[in-house]
Amino acid sequence: MLTISLIWGIVxxxxxxxxxxxxxxxxxxxxxPLENGLIPYVGCALQFGANPLxxxxxxxxxxxxxxxxxxxxxxxxxxxxxxxxxxxxRHGKYFDSKKFNLAASAKAFGHRSIDPSDGNTxxxxxxxxxxxxxxxxxxxxxxxxxxxxxxxxxxxGLSKTNPDSWVTEGMYSFxxxxxxxxxxxxxxxxxxxxxxxxxxxxxxxxxxxKQFDKIFPALVAGLPIHVFKNAHNAREKLAEDLxxxxxxxxxxxxxLITTRMFLNDTLSTFDDMEKAKTHLALLWxxxxxxxxxxxxxxxxxxxxxxxxxxxxxxxxxxxxKSGQKISFEGKxxxxxxxxxxxxxxxxxxxxxxxxxxxxxLNIRPAKEDFTLHLEEGSYNIxxxxxxxxYPQLLHLDPEIYxxxxxxxxxxxxxxxxxxxxxxxxxxxxxxxxxxxxxxxLTMCPGRLFAVSEIKQFLILMLSYFEMQxxxxxxxxxPLDQSRVGLGILPPTNDIEFKYRLKYLM
Ligand code: HEM
Numbered sequence: 001m002l003t004i005s006l007i008w009g010i011v012x013x014x015x016x017x018x019x020x021x022x023x024x025x026x027x028x029x030x031x032x033p034l035e036n037g038l039i040p041y042v043g044c045a046l047q048f049g050a051n052p053l054x055x056x057x058x059x060x061x062x063x064x065x066x067x068x069x070x071x072x073x074x075x076x077x078x079x080x081x082x083x084x085x086x087x088x089x090r091h092g093k094y095f096d097s098k099k100f101n102l103a104a105s106a107k108a109f110g111h112r113s114i115d116p117s118d119g120n121t122x123x124x125x126x127x128x129x130x131x132x133x134x135x136x137x138x139x140x141x142x143x144x145x146x147x148x149x150x151x152x153x154x155x156x157g158l159s160k161t162n163p164d165s166w167v168t169e170g171m172y173s174f175x176x177x178x179x180x181x182x183x184x185x186x187x188x189x190x191x192x193x194x195x196x197x198x199x200x201x202x203x204x205x206x207x208x209x210k211q212f213d214k215i216f217p218a219l220v221a222g223l224p225i226h227v228f229k230n231a232h233n234a235r236e237k238l239a240e241d242l243x244x245x246x247x248x249x250x251x252x253x254x255x256l257i258t259t260r261m262f263l264n265d266t267l268s269t270f271d272d273m274e275k276a277k278t279h280l281a282l283l284w285x286x287x288x289x290x291x292x293x294x295x296x297x298x299x300x301x302x303x304x305x306x307x308x309x310x311x312x313x314x315x316x317x318x319x320x321k322s323g324q325k326i327s328f329e330g331k332x333x334x335x336x337x338x339x340x341x342x343x344x345x346x347x348x349x350x351x352x353x354x355x356x357x358x359x360x361l362n363i364r365p366a367k368e369d370f371t372l373h374l375e376e377g378s379y380n381i382x383x384x385x386x387x388x389x390y391p392q393l394l395h396l397d398p399e400i401y402x403x404x405x406x407x408x409x410x411x412x413x414x415x416x417x418x419x420x421x422x423x424x425x426x427x428x429x430x431x432x433x434x435x436x437x438x439x440x441l442t443m444c445p446g447r448l449f450a451v452s453e454i455k456q457f458l459i460l461m462l463s464y465f466e467m468q469x470x471x472x473x474x475x476x477x478p479l480d481q482s483r484v485g486l487g488i489l490p491p492t493n494d495i496e497f498k499y500r501l502k503y504l505m
Pocket of ligand 1: 102126129282438439444
Protein backbone atom coordinates (compact mmCIF):
# COMPACT_ATOMS: atom_id res chain seq x y z
CA MET A 1 0.00 0.00 0.00
CA LEU A 2 2.79 2.34 1.02
CA THR A 3 4.67 1.50 -2.19
CA ILE A 4 1.63 2.33 -4.38
CA SER A 5 1.16 5.68 -2.59
CA LEU A 6 4.86 6.40 -3.01
CA ILE A 7 4.71 5.60 -6.75
CA TRP A 8 1.64 7.86 -7.15
CA GLY A 9 3.38 10.61 -5.20
CA ILE A 10 6.42 10.40 -7.48
CA VAL A 11 4.23 10.41 -10.64
CA UNK A 12 2.34 13.50 -9.45
CA UNK A 13 5.61 15.23 -8.48
CA UNK A 14 7.13 14.49 -11.92
CA UNK A 15 3.97 15.83 -13.66
CA UNK A 16 4.14 19.01 -11.58
CA UNK A 17 7.83 19.46 -12.44
CA UNK A 18 7.14 18.85 -16.14
CA UNK A 19 4.29 21.36 -16.02
CA UNK A 20 6.50 23.91 -14.27
CA UNK A 21 9.28 23.39 -16.81
CA UNK A 22 7.23 23.17 -20.03
CA UNK A 23 3.66 24.30 -19.22
CA UNK A 24 4.36 27.72 -17.76
CA UNK A 25 5.41 30.32 -20.23
CA UNK A 26 8.21 32.58 -19.14
CA UNK A 27 8.06 36.17 -20.28
CA UNK A 28 10.81 36.94 -22.80
CA UNK A 29 12.45 40.30 -23.40
CA UNK A 30 10.15 42.70 -25.22
CA UNK A 31 6.95 40.74 -24.47
CA UNK A 32 3.96 42.24 -22.60
CA PRO A 33 3.60 41.54 -18.83
CA LEU A 34 2.29 38.00 -18.30
CA GLU A 35 -0.35 36.42 -16.01
CA ASN A 36 -0.04 32.61 -16.18
CA GLY A 37 -2.76 31.92 -13.60
CA LEU A 38 -2.48 29.12 -11.04
CA ILE A 39 -4.29 26.24 -12.75
CA PRO A 40 -2.47 24.29 -15.50
CA TYR A 41 -4.03 24.79 -18.97
CA VAL A 42 -7.00 26.79 -17.58
CA GLY A 43 -4.73 29.70 -16.56
CA CYS A 44 -6.83 32.76 -15.63
CA ALA A 45 -9.99 31.54 -17.43
CA LEU A 46 -12.04 31.13 -14.23
CA GLN A 47 -11.37 34.67 -12.98
CA PHE A 48 -11.91 36.07 -16.47
CA GLY A 49 -15.16 34.10 -16.95
CA ALA A 50 -16.53 35.14 -13.53
CA ASN A 51 -16.27 38.87 -14.24
CA PRO A 52 -14.26 39.81 -17.35
CA LEU A 53 -14.72 43.55 -16.92
CA UNK A 54 -13.41 43.56 -13.35
CA UNK A 55 -10.60 41.10 -14.23
CA UNK A 56 -9.40 43.31 -17.10
CA UNK A 57 -9.72 46.52 -15.08
CA UNK A 58 -7.59 45.04 -12.27
CA UNK A 59 -4.91 43.85 -14.71
CA UNK A 60 -4.95 47.18 -16.51
CA UNK A 61 -4.28 48.95 -13.21
CA UNK A 62 -1.52 46.45 -12.42
CA UNK A 63 0.23 46.22 -15.79
CA UNK A 64 -0.87 49.11 -18.00
CA UNK A 65 -2.54 49.16 -21.40
CA UNK A 66 -1.28 45.80 -22.70
CA UNK A 67 -0.83 42.51 -20.83
CA UNK A 68 -0.97 38.78 -21.55
CA UNK A 69 -3.23 36.23 -19.84
CA UNK A 70 -3.27 32.48 -20.25
CA UNK A 71 -6.84 31.39 -21.03
CA UNK A 72 -7.62 27.71 -21.72
CA UNK A 73 -4.12 26.96 -23.03
CA UNK A 74 -3.94 30.09 -25.20
CA UNK A 75 -1.92 33.23 -24.53
CA UNK A 76 -4.14 36.24 -25.04
CA UNK A 77 -2.68 39.76 -25.28
CA UNK A 78 -5.34 42.26 -24.19
CA UNK A 79 -5.13 45.75 -25.69
CA UNK A 80 -7.06 48.13 -23.46
CA UNK A 81 -6.18 51.56 -24.85
CA UNK A 82 -8.89 52.62 -27.35
CA UNK A 83 -6.40 54.93 -29.07
CA UNK A 84 -4.33 51.84 -29.99
CA UNK A 85 -7.13 50.05 -31.88
CA UNK A 86 -6.31 51.74 -35.22
CA UNK A 87 -2.63 50.90 -34.77
CA UNK A 88 -3.49 47.25 -34.01
CA UNK A 89 -5.52 47.10 -37.23
CA ARG A 90 -2.47 48.20 -39.22
CA HIS A 91 -0.85 44.87 -38.29
CA GLY A 92 -3.58 43.00 -40.20
CA LYS A 93 -1.11 41.01 -42.32
CA TYR A 94 0.06 39.16 -39.19
CA PHE A 95 -3.48 38.05 -38.19
CA ASP A 96 -5.47 35.03 -39.25
CA SER A 97 -8.92 35.79 -37.85
CA LYS A 98 -10.96 34.42 -40.75
CA LYS A 99 -9.32 31.02 -40.37
CA PHE A 100 -10.11 31.03 -36.66
CA ASN A 101 -13.79 31.98 -37.20
CA LEU A 102 -14.26 29.34 -39.90
CA ALA A 103 -12.67 26.64 -37.73
CA ALA A 104 -14.89 27.63 -34.78
CA SER A 105 -17.99 27.41 -37.00
CA ALA A 106 -17.06 23.94 -38.30
CA LYS A 107 -16.55 22.69 -34.75
CA ALA A 108 -19.71 24.15 -33.22
CA PHE A 109 -22.11 23.34 -36.05
CA GLY A 110 -20.58 20.02 -37.07
CA HIS A 111 -19.79 20.61 -40.76
CA ARG A 112 -16.44 20.12 -42.52
CA SER A 113 -14.18 23.10 -43.00
CA ILE A 114 -15.40 25.86 -45.35
CA ASP A 115 -11.97 27.47 -45.28
CA PRO A 116 -10.78 27.67 -48.94
CA SER A 117 -7.27 26.69 -47.81
CA ASP A 118 -8.66 23.27 -46.80
CA GLY A 119 -9.81 22.60 -50.37
CA ASN A 120 -13.59 22.01 -49.88
CA THR A 121 -14.56 25.28 -51.55
CA UNK A 122 -13.12 28.27 -53.42
CA UNK A 123 -15.76 30.60 -52.00
CA UNK A 124 -14.58 33.70 -50.14
CA UNK A 125 -17.19 33.39 -47.41
CA UNK A 126 -16.81 36.90 -46.04
CA UNK A 127 -17.28 38.47 -49.49
CA UNK A 128 -20.42 36.38 -49.97
CA UNK A 129 -21.75 37.65 -46.63
CA UNK A 130 -21.18 41.28 -47.64
CA UNK A 131 -22.78 40.77 -51.08
CA UNK A 132 -25.85 39.00 -49.68
CA UNK A 133 -26.39 41.10 -46.53
CA UNK A 134 -25.58 44.64 -47.67
CA UNK A 135 -26.33 46.97 -50.62
CA UNK A 136 -29.28 45.82 -52.78
CA UNK A 137 -29.56 42.59 -50.82
CA UNK A 138 -30.20 44.62 -47.65
CA UNK A 139 -33.20 46.32 -49.31
CA UNK A 140 -34.78 42.96 -50.13
CA UNK A 141 -34.03 41.55 -46.68
CA UNK A 142 -35.54 44.58 -44.94
CA UNK A 143 -38.61 44.50 -47.15
CA UNK A 144 -39.16 40.81 -46.41
CA UNK A 145 -38.56 41.32 -42.67
CA UNK A 146 -41.13 44.15 -42.44
CA UNK A 147 -43.69 41.96 -44.17
CA UNK A 148 -42.88 38.94 -41.99
CA UNK A 149 -42.94 40.93 -38.75
CA UNK A 150 -46.46 42.06 -39.57
CA UNK A 151 -47.45 38.55 -40.61
CA UNK A 152 -46.36 37.41 -37.13
CA UNK A 153 -47.70 40.39 -35.14
CA UNK A 154 -50.99 40.83 -37.00
CA UNK A 155 -52.46 37.35 -37.32
CA UNK A 156 -55.80 37.28 -39.19
CA GLY A 157 -58.68 38.24 -36.89
CA LEU A 158 -56.48 40.32 -34.57
CA SER A 159 -58.50 43.46 -35.23
CA LYS A 160 -61.65 41.68 -34.05
CA THR A 161 -60.22 40.96 -30.61
CA ASN A 162 -61.43 43.25 -27.86
CA PRO A 163 -59.05 46.24 -27.85
CA ASP A 164 -59.65 46.62 -24.12
CA SER A 165 -58.11 43.30 -23.26
CA TRP A 166 -54.50 43.45 -22.14
CA VAL A 167 -52.20 40.49 -22.76
CA THR A 168 -49.56 39.93 -20.07
CA GLU A 169 -46.38 38.14 -21.05
CA GLY A 170 -42.63 37.91 -20.40
CA MET A 171 -41.04 40.57 -22.60
CA TYR A 172 -37.93 38.51 -23.44
CA SER A 173 -40.01 35.52 -24.41
CA PHE A 174 -42.29 37.77 -26.53
CA UNK A 175 -39.30 39.33 -28.36
CA UNK A 176 -37.78 35.88 -28.93
CA UNK A 177 -41.01 34.52 -30.44
CA UNK A 178 -41.68 37.44 -32.75
CA UNK A 179 -38.10 38.04 -33.93
CA UNK A 180 -37.22 34.37 -34.31
CA UNK A 181 -40.27 33.55 -36.43
CA UNK A 182 -40.02 36.67 -38.60
CA UNK A 183 -36.23 36.32 -38.94
CA UNK A 184 -36.51 32.62 -39.81
CA UNK A 185 -39.09 33.34 -42.54
CA UNK A 186 -36.92 36.16 -43.89
CA UNK A 187 -33.83 33.98 -44.21
CA UNK A 188 -35.42 30.68 -45.24
CA UNK A 189 -38.67 31.80 -46.91
CA UNK A 190 -42.27 30.71 -46.36
CA UNK A 191 -44.01 27.43 -47.09
CA UNK A 192 -47.30 28.87 -48.31
CA UNK A 193 -49.05 25.48 -48.33
CA UNK A 194 -48.87 24.86 -44.58
CA UNK A 195 -48.83 28.16 -42.72
CA UNK A 196 -50.19 27.03 -39.31
CA UNK A 197 -48.01 23.90 -39.18
CA UNK A 198 -45.08 26.06 -40.21
CA UNK A 199 -45.62 28.40 -37.23
CA UNK A 200 -45.65 25.45 -34.80
CA UNK A 201 -42.52 24.02 -36.38
CA UNK A 202 -40.65 27.36 -36.19
CA UNK A 203 -41.60 27.78 -32.53
CA UNK A 204 -40.29 24.24 -31.87
CA UNK A 205 -37.12 25.32 -33.63
CA UNK A 206 -36.89 28.28 -31.24
CA UNK A 207 -36.87 25.85 -28.27
CA UNK A 208 -34.13 23.82 -29.95
CA UNK A 209 -32.23 27.00 -30.80
CA LYS A 210 -32.29 28.09 -27.14
CA GLN A 211 -31.09 24.68 -25.98
CA PHE A 212 -28.21 24.74 -28.45
CA ASP A 213 -27.29 28.39 -27.78
CA LYS A 214 -27.05 27.67 -24.04
CA ILE A 215 -24.05 25.39 -24.54
CA PHE A 216 -22.48 27.47 -27.34
CA PRO A 217 -19.89 29.08 -24.99
CA ALA A 218 -18.74 25.58 -23.96
CA LEU A 219 -18.36 24.56 -27.63
CA VAL A 220 -16.29 27.67 -28.33
CA ALA A 221 -14.13 26.84 -25.28
CA GLY A 222 -13.37 23.49 -26.97
CA LEU A 223 -15.75 20.96 -25.36
CA PRO A 224 -17.20 18.38 -27.79
CA ILE A 225 -20.95 18.61 -28.40
CA HIS A 226 -21.43 14.92 -27.57
CA VAL A 227 -20.99 15.79 -23.89
CA PHE A 228 -24.34 17.65 -24.16
CA LYS A 229 -26.87 15.08 -25.32
CA ASN A 230 -29.96 17.33 -25.41
CA ALA A 231 -28.16 20.20 -27.12
CA HIS A 232 -26.71 17.77 -29.66
CA ASN A 233 -30.22 16.47 -30.46
CA ALA A 234 -31.48 20.04 -30.69
CA ARG A 235 -28.75 20.94 -33.20
CA GLU A 236 -29.50 17.92 -35.37
CA LYS A 237 -33.26 18.70 -35.37
CA LEU A 238 -32.60 22.33 -36.35
CA ALA A 239 -30.36 21.20 -39.21
CA GLU A 240 -32.90 18.59 -40.38
CA ASP A 241 -35.40 21.38 -41.18
CA LEU A 242 -32.74 23.21 -43.20
CA UNK A 243 -31.96 20.31 -45.54
CA UNK A 244 -32.39 21.21 -49.19
CA UNK A 245 -35.29 18.80 -49.69
CA UNK A 246 -37.20 20.91 -47.09
CA UNK A 247 -35.96 24.33 -48.22
CA UNK A 248 -37.00 23.63 -51.81
CA UNK A 249 -40.66 23.70 -50.70
CA UNK A 250 -40.29 27.30 -49.56
CA UNK A 251 -40.80 30.61 -51.42
CA UNK A 252 -38.82 33.84 -51.04
CA UNK A 253 -35.64 32.36 -49.60
CA UNK A 254 -33.03 35.10 -49.01
CA UNK A 255 -30.04 35.48 -51.30
CA LEU A 256 -27.80 34.70 -48.32
CA ILE A 257 -29.14 31.14 -48.36
CA THR A 258 -29.88 30.60 -52.08
CA THR A 259 -26.29 31.56 -52.95
CA ARG A 260 -25.16 28.61 -50.87
CA MET A 261 -27.87 26.25 -52.10
CA PHE A 262 -27.19 26.57 -55.79
CA LEU A 263 -23.51 27.35 -56.18
CA ASN A 264 -21.94 24.34 -57.86
CA ASP A 265 -18.50 24.54 -56.47
CA THR A 266 -19.29 25.74 -52.97
CA LEU A 267 -19.95 22.90 -50.63
CA SER A 268 -20.38 20.55 -53.59
CA THR A 269 -18.55 17.81 -51.70
CA PHE A 270 -20.82 18.17 -48.65
CA ASP A 271 -23.82 15.92 -48.15
CA ASP A 272 -27.27 17.43 -47.57
CA MET A 273 -26.97 17.36 -43.76
CA GLU A 274 -23.59 19.08 -43.81
CA LYS A 275 -24.91 21.81 -46.10
CA ALA A 276 -27.87 22.22 -43.74
CA LYS A 277 -25.38 22.72 -40.89
CA THR A 278 -23.72 25.59 -42.74
CA HIS A 279 -27.21 27.17 -43.01
CA LEU A 280 -27.66 26.58 -39.29
CA ALA A 281 -24.45 28.55 -38.66
CA LEU A 282 -26.08 31.49 -40.45
CA LEU A 283 -29.32 31.09 -38.51
CA TRP A 284 -27.29 31.24 -35.31
CA UNK A 285 -25.29 34.31 -36.44
CA UNK A 286 -28.53 36.06 -37.45
CA UNK A 287 -30.48 35.32 -34.26
CA UNK A 288 -28.21 34.71 -31.28
CA UNK A 289 -27.41 38.39 -30.71
CA UNK A 290 -30.50 39.91 -32.31
CA UNK A 291 -32.92 38.24 -29.87
CA UNK A 292 -31.42 39.67 -26.65
CA UNK A 293 -30.65 42.99 -28.42
CA UNK A 294 -34.34 43.36 -29.35
CA UNK A 295 -35.37 42.73 -25.75
CA UNK A 296 -33.02 45.42 -24.40
CA UNK A 297 -34.20 47.97 -26.98
CA UNK A 298 -37.87 47.40 -26.15
CA UNK A 299 -37.27 47.20 -22.40
CA UNK A 300 -35.33 50.48 -22.20
CA UNK A 301 -37.82 52.24 -24.49
CA UNK A 302 -40.82 51.25 -22.36
CA UNK A 303 -39.00 51.92 -19.09
CA UNK A 304 -38.01 55.48 -20.00
CA UNK A 305 -41.06 57.68 -20.51
CA UNK A 306 -38.97 60.22 -22.42
CA UNK A 307 -37.56 57.58 -24.78
CA UNK A 308 -41.07 56.25 -25.36
CA UNK A 309 -42.43 59.71 -26.12
CA UNK A 310 -39.62 60.71 -28.49
CA UNK A 311 -39.58 57.33 -30.28
CA UNK A 312 -43.38 57.36 -30.75
CA UNK A 313 -43.18 60.89 -32.14
CA UNK A 314 -40.41 59.95 -34.58
CA UNK A 315 -42.38 56.92 -35.79
CA UNK A 316 -45.51 59.06 -36.24
CA UNK A 317 -43.62 61.66 -38.28
CA UNK A 318 -41.89 59.04 -40.44
CA UNK A 319 -45.18 57.35 -41.30
CA UNK A 320 -46.84 60.68 -41.96
CA LYS A 321 -43.99 61.73 -44.29
CA SER A 322 -44.31 58.45 -46.16
CA GLY A 323 -48.07 59.04 -46.54
CA GLN A 324 -49.12 55.95 -44.56
CA LYS A 325 -51.87 55.50 -42.05
CA ILE A 326 -51.70 52.70 -39.49
CA SER A 327 -54.61 50.31 -39.62
CA PHE A 328 -55.17 46.61 -38.98
CA GLU A 329 -57.46 46.07 -41.89
CA GLY A 330 -55.53 48.13 -44.42
CA LYS A 331 -52.16 47.66 -46.07
CA UNK A 332 -49.23 46.63 -43.91
CA UNK A 333 -46.73 49.38 -43.09
CA UNK A 334 -43.83 49.55 -45.51
CA UNK A 335 -40.74 51.77 -45.23
CA UNK A 336 -37.77 51.93 -47.58
CA UNK A 337 -34.22 51.44 -46.29
CA UNK A 338 -33.67 55.18 -46.79
CA UNK A 339 -36.68 56.06 -44.64
CA UNK A 340 -35.50 53.61 -41.97
CA UNK A 341 -32.02 55.14 -42.04
CA UNK A 342 -33.47 58.58 -41.31
CA UNK A 343 -34.66 57.85 -37.76
CA UNK A 344 -31.98 59.24 -35.39
CA UNK A 345 -33.97 58.75 -32.17
CA UNK A 346 -34.50 55.03 -32.78
CA UNK A 347 -30.85 54.75 -33.87
CA UNK A 348 -29.72 56.35 -30.61
CA UNK A 349 -32.00 54.10 -28.53
CA UNK A 350 -30.68 50.97 -30.28
CA UNK A 351 -27.03 52.06 -29.92
CA UNK A 352 -27.49 52.88 -26.24
CA UNK A 353 -29.23 49.56 -25.51
CA UNK A 354 -26.45 47.65 -27.31
CA UNK A 355 -23.71 49.65 -25.58
CA UNK A 356 -25.11 48.55 -22.21
CA UNK A 357 -25.61 44.88 -23.07
CA UNK A 358 -22.75 43.99 -25.42
CA UNK A 359 -19.85 41.86 -24.16
CA UNK A 360 -18.10 40.56 -27.25
CA LEU A 361 -14.46 39.54 -27.28
CA ASN A 362 -12.79 40.50 -30.55
CA ILE A 363 -9.80 38.30 -31.23
CA ARG A 364 -7.02 38.12 -33.81
CA PRO A 365 -4.74 35.03 -33.79
CA ALA A 366 -1.11 35.68 -34.85
CA LYS A 367 -0.01 33.82 -38.03
CA GLU A 368 3.69 34.26 -37.21
CA ASP A 369 6.03 35.86 -34.69
CA PHE A 370 5.89 39.65 -35.09
CA THR A 371 6.41 42.92 -33.25
CA LEU A 372 3.32 44.93 -32.37
CA HIS A 373 4.15 48.64 -32.50
CA LEU A 374 1.78 50.67 -30.31
CA GLU A 375 1.81 54.28 -29.09
CA GLU A 376 2.97 53.09 -25.66
CA GLY A 377 5.80 50.87 -26.96
CA SER A 378 6.66 47.82 -29.10
CA TYR A 379 5.87 44.28 -28.01
CA ASN A 380 6.95 40.90 -29.35
CA ILE A 381 4.07 38.54 -30.08
CA UNK A 382 4.55 34.81 -30.68
CA UNK A 383 2.90 32.78 -33.47
CA UNK A 384 -0.53 31.33 -32.42
CA UNK A 385 -0.94 33.87 -29.61
CA UNK A 386 -4.08 35.96 -29.70
CA UNK A 387 -4.50 39.74 -29.75
CA UNK A 388 -7.79 40.66 -28.05
CA UNK A 389 -9.97 43.72 -27.60
CA TYR A 390 -12.84 43.67 -25.09
CA PRO A 391 -15.13 46.58 -26.10
CA GLN A 392 -17.12 46.52 -22.85
CA LEU A 393 -14.10 48.27 -21.26
CA LEU A 394 -14.70 51.11 -23.70
CA HIS A 395 -18.51 51.03 -23.56
CA LEU A 396 -18.56 51.34 -19.77
CA ASP A 397 -15.67 53.80 -19.38
CA PRO A 398 -16.97 56.84 -17.42
CA GLU A 399 -14.42 59.10 -19.17
CA ILE A 400 -16.06 58.35 -22.51
CA TYR A 401 -19.63 57.77 -21.39
CA UNK A 402 -20.43 59.74 -18.18
CA UNK A 403 -22.71 57.81 -15.84
CA UNK A 404 -22.00 54.71 -17.96
CA UNK A 405 -24.52 52.30 -16.40
CA UNK A 406 -27.51 54.60 -16.98
CA UNK A 407 -29.62 54.28 -20.13
CA UNK A 408 -29.81 57.69 -21.84
CA UNK A 409 -31.97 57.48 -24.93
CA UNK A 410 -30.33 60.56 -26.49
CA UNK A 411 -26.68 59.69 -25.76
CA UNK A 412 -26.01 59.35 -29.48
CA UNK A 413 -27.86 62.57 -30.47
CA UNK A 414 -26.29 66.03 -30.70
CA UNK A 415 -27.93 69.26 -29.55
CA UNK A 416 -29.80 69.49 -32.89
CA UNK A 417 -31.22 66.00 -32.57
CA UNK A 418 -28.86 64.70 -35.28
CA UNK A 419 -26.64 61.60 -34.89
CA UNK A 420 -23.71 62.31 -32.55
CA UNK A 421 -20.35 60.93 -33.65
CA UNK A 422 -17.90 62.75 -31.37
CA UNK A 423 -16.84 61.00 -28.19
CA UNK A 424 -13.70 61.86 -26.23
CA UNK A 425 -11.27 60.23 -23.84
CA UNK A 426 -8.88 62.52 -21.92
CA UNK A 427 -10.02 65.36 -24.17
CA UNK A 428 -8.96 63.56 -27.37
CA UNK A 429 -11.54 62.53 -29.97
CA UNK A 430 -11.94 58.76 -30.32
CA UNK A 431 -12.17 56.95 -33.64
CA UNK A 432 -13.55 53.80 -31.99
CA UNK A 433 -16.17 54.42 -29.32
CA UNK A 434 -18.91 51.92 -30.23
CA UNK A 435 -18.03 48.32 -31.13
CA UNK A 436 -20.84 45.77 -30.48
CA UNK A 437 -20.37 44.50 -34.04
CA UNK A 438 -16.62 43.89 -33.83
CA UNK A 439 -14.00 45.64 -35.94
CA UNK A 440 -11.91 45.42 -39.08
CA LEU A 441 -12.21 42.72 -41.72
CA THR A 442 -14.43 40.33 -39.78
CA MET A 443 -16.78 43.04 -38.49
CA CYS A 444 -20.34 41.70 -38.47
CA PRO A 445 -21.56 41.75 -42.09
CA GLY A 446 -25.18 41.61 -40.86
CA ARG A 447 -24.94 44.76 -38.71
CA LEU A 448 -27.00 46.99 -41.04
CA PHE A 449 -29.73 44.39 -41.30
CA ALA A 450 -29.63 43.82 -37.52
CA VAL A 451 -30.24 47.52 -36.79
CA SER A 452 -32.93 47.66 -39.48
CA GLU A 453 -34.89 44.69 -38.18
CA ILE A 454 -34.79 45.88 -34.56
CA LYS A 455 -35.92 49.31 -35.74
CA GLN A 456 -38.77 47.75 -37.72
CA PHE A 457 -39.81 45.77 -34.65
CA LEU A 458 -39.90 48.94 -32.52
CA ILE A 459 -41.81 50.87 -35.20
CA LEU A 460 -44.49 48.19 -35.37
CA MET A 461 -44.77 47.73 -31.60
CA LEU A 462 -45.13 51.49 -31.10
CA SER A 463 -47.63 51.77 -33.96
CA TYR A 464 -49.95 48.87 -33.23
CA PHE A 465 -49.80 48.39 -29.46
CA GLU A 466 -50.09 50.23 -26.18
CA MET A 467 -47.49 48.80 -23.83
CA GLN A 468 -46.77 48.98 -20.11
CA UNK A 469 -44.48 47.29 -17.63
CA UNK A 470 -46.50 45.26 -15.13
CA UNK A 471 -44.31 46.71 -12.35
CA UNK A 472 -43.58 50.29 -13.41
CA UNK A 473 -40.72 50.48 -10.86
CA UNK A 474 -39.08 47.24 -12.01
CA UNK A 475 -35.27 47.18 -11.74
CA UNK A 476 -33.18 46.61 -14.84
CA UNK A 477 -32.39 42.86 -14.85
CA PRO A 478 -28.69 41.92 -14.56
CA LEU A 479 -26.81 40.69 -17.64
CA ASP A 480 -26.45 36.90 -17.90
CA GLN A 481 -22.65 36.52 -17.95
CA SER A 482 -22.72 32.97 -19.37
CA ARG A 483 -22.56 34.32 -22.94
CA VAL A 484 -19.62 36.66 -22.26
CA GLY A 485 -17.38 36.94 -25.29
CA LEU A 486 -20.11 36.04 -27.80
CA GLY A 487 -21.93 39.36 -28.14
CA ILE A 488 -25.15 40.67 -26.59
CA LEU A 489 -25.90 39.26 -23.14
CA PRO A 490 -29.50 38.28 -22.32
CA PRO A 491 -31.23 39.30 -19.06
CA THR A 492 -30.87 36.82 -16.15
CA ASN A 493 -34.65 36.99 -15.67
CA ASP A 494 -37.62 37.93 -17.83
CA ILE A 495 -39.66 41.09 -17.23
CA GLU A 496 -43.46 41.01 -17.36
CA PHE A 497 -45.16 43.53 -19.59
CA LYS A 498 -48.66 43.98 -20.90
CA TYR A 499 -49.83 45.13 -24.30
CA ARG A 500 -53.09 45.69 -26.12
CA LEU A 501 -54.14 46.84 -29.55
CA LYS A 502 -54.35 50.58 -30.03
CA TYR A 503 -57.72 51.94 -31.04
CA LEU A 504 -57.14 52.31 -34.77
CA MET A 505 -59.65 53.30 -37.40
C1 HEM B 1 -27.56 42.91 -32.64
C2 HEM B 1 -27.29 41.96 -33.50
C3 HEM B 1 -25.90 41.49 -33.86
C4 HEM B 1 -24.70 41.67 -33.21
C5 HEM B 1 -24.44 42.42 -31.91
C6 HEM B 1 -23.68 40.99 -33.99
C7 HEM B 1 -22.33 40.94 -33.66
C8 HEM B 1 -21.40 40.21 -34.35
C9 HEM B 1 -20.02 40.09 -33.97
C10 HEM B 1 -19.38 40.74 -32.73
C11 HEM B 1 -19.41 39.31 -34.88
C12 HEM B 1 -17.95 38.85 -34.88
C13 HEM B 1 -17.08 39.91 -35.52
C14 HEM B 1 -15.61 39.57 -35.45
O1 HEM B 1 -15.24 38.39 -35.45
O2 HEM B 1 -14.83 40.54 -35.38
C15 HEM B 1 -20.41 38.92 -35.86
C16 HEM B 1 -20.16 38.09 -36.94
C17 HEM B 1 -21.12 37.75 -37.87
N1 HEM B 1 -22.43 38.19 -37.92
FE1 HEM B 1 -23.32 39.40 -36.60
N2 HEM B 1 -24.29 40.44 -35.09
C18 HEM B 1 -25.63 40.72 -35.06
C19 HEM B 1 -26.58 40.37 -35.99
C20 HEM B 1 -26.32 39.69 -37.17
C21 HEM B 1 -27.30 39.41 -38.19
C22 HEM B 1 -28.76 39.84 -38.15
C23 HEM B 1 -26.66 38.69 -39.17
C24 HEM B 1 -27.18 38.12 -40.46
C25 HEM B 1 -28.38 38.10 -40.90
C26 HEM B 1 -25.29 38.52 -38.74
C27 HEM B 1 -24.33 37.83 -39.46
C28 HEM B 1 -23.03 37.63 -39.03
C29 HEM B 1 -22.08 36.79 -39.72
C30 HEM B 1 -22.36 35.97 -40.99
C31 HEM B 1 -20.87 36.85 -38.99
C32 HEM B 1 -19.56 36.12 -39.29
C33 HEM B 1 -18.66 36.98 -40.14
C34 HEM B 1 -17.37 36.30 -40.55
O3 HEM B 1 -16.88 35.44 -39.81
O4 HEM B 1 -16.85 36.65 -41.61
N3 HEM B 1 -25.12 39.15 -37.54
N4 HEM B 1 -21.62 39.50 -35.52
